[in-house]
Amino acid sequence: MSEPVLATFGLCKRFGALAATDDVSIDLKPGEIHAIIGPNGAGKSTLIAQICGGLRPDAGRIKLLGRDVSELSTQVRAQAGLGRTFQISALAMEDTVLENAVLGALGASSRPWRFWQPVLNDSALKETAMSALERVGLAEDAEKRTADLSHGQRRQLEVAVALTLSPKAFVMDEPMAGLGAEGSKQMTGFLDTLRAEAPILLVEHDMDAVFALADRISVLVYGRVIATGSVDDIRQSDEVRAAYLGESA
Numbered sequence: 253m254s255e256p257v258l259a260t261f262g263l264c265k266r267f268g269a270l271a272a273t274d275d276v277s278i279d280l281k282p283g284e285i286h287a288i289i290g291p292n293g294a295g296k297s298t299l300i301a302q303i304c305g306g307l308r309p310d311a312g313r314i315k316l317l318g319r320d321v322s323e324l325s326t327q328v329r330a331q332a333g334l335g336r337t338f339q340i341s342a343l344a345m346e347d348t349v350l351e352n353a354v355l356g357a358l359g360a361s362s363r364p365w366r367f368w369q370p371v372l373n374d375s376a377l378k379e380t381a382m383s384a385l386e387r388v389g390l391a392e393d394a395e396k397r398t399a400d401l402s403h404g405q406r407r408q409l410e411v412a413v414a415l416t417l418s419p420k421a422f423v424m425d426e427p428m429a430g431l432g433a434e435g436s437k438q439m440t441g442f443l444d445t446l447r448a449e450a451p452i453l454l455v456e457h458d459m460d461a462v463f464a465l466a467d468r469i470s471v472l473v474y475g476r477v478i479a480t481g482s483v484d485d486i487r488q489s490d491e492v493r494a495a496y497l498g499e500s501a
């Protein structure tokens with residue numbers, strides 16, 4: 253069986269008396285999309301923040317490609333291959349599409365920040381950024397102001413920014429949010445192709461997308477993983493239906 257690209261071991265995070273994540277051990281295997289679902293407040297964002305380095309776990313470890321990254325900063329984890337997209341856009345709206353992508357590529361660059369040279373004159377960074385924009389179908393919009401993109405295009409740009417880091421694993425927080433039916437369908441198709449590049453840990457409320465994409469689903473309820481399995485396993489689980497799916501049925 254193939255080694256996981258990303259794995260958590262017993263992650264815990266408490267906010268006062270509340271266990272936002274409680275002994276969460278999940279993994280992400282090469283080529284797969286592993287979806288994390290759960291009701292509002294289940295701990296999904298807390299889990300992602302711990303994996304990506306924004307929140308320090310009270311207990312537990314995180315490994316990326318077998319390397320313990322638990323003590324590393326968000327930026328170093330990104331440079332080590334953790335590609336992240338956010339629930340709320342982290343793009344600079346007044347900058348162009350290309351500038352946003354170049355800034356992403358700069359995060360991956362191991363060269364020191366050459367502030368005497370305008371970033372956009374760095375042809376290597378620009379090339380990396382343009383090739384990421386091409387991958388997501390935004391090359392023709394490179395000179396547009398990011399604020400002038402549609403919501404769906406901004407989501408694609410976020411993926412392009414993550415792509416500039418040549419990620420070994422993606423962690424995506426609700427990439428379908430606000431996209432509408434057609435946009436979700438397009439993004440679903442895109443993520444389906446992206447898994448060949450790097451596996452995706454996908455937090456998503458859009459169950460059509462989750463059921464279409466996920467190789468495995470883990471269900472988080474009150475900070476605990478109550479089930480992990482295939483789409484069929486999860487759909488047929490009485491425990492999951494009672495705890496989660498039943499809510500919206």
Ligand SMILES: Nc1ncnc2c1ncn2[C@@H]1O[C@H](COP(=O)(O)OP(=O)(O)OP(=O)(O)O)[C@@H](O)[C@H]1O
Pocket residue numbers: 267270272290291292293294295296297298299
């Ligand atoms: N900084 C914080 N301080 C206190 N409580 C917090 C903090 N962050 C999250 N929580 C609480 O921890 C629990 C888990 O929150 P989290 O945002 O991780 O859930 P979620 O599954 O991502 O929810 P949603 O689907 O609504 O995004 C919630 O009860 C939330 O109120």
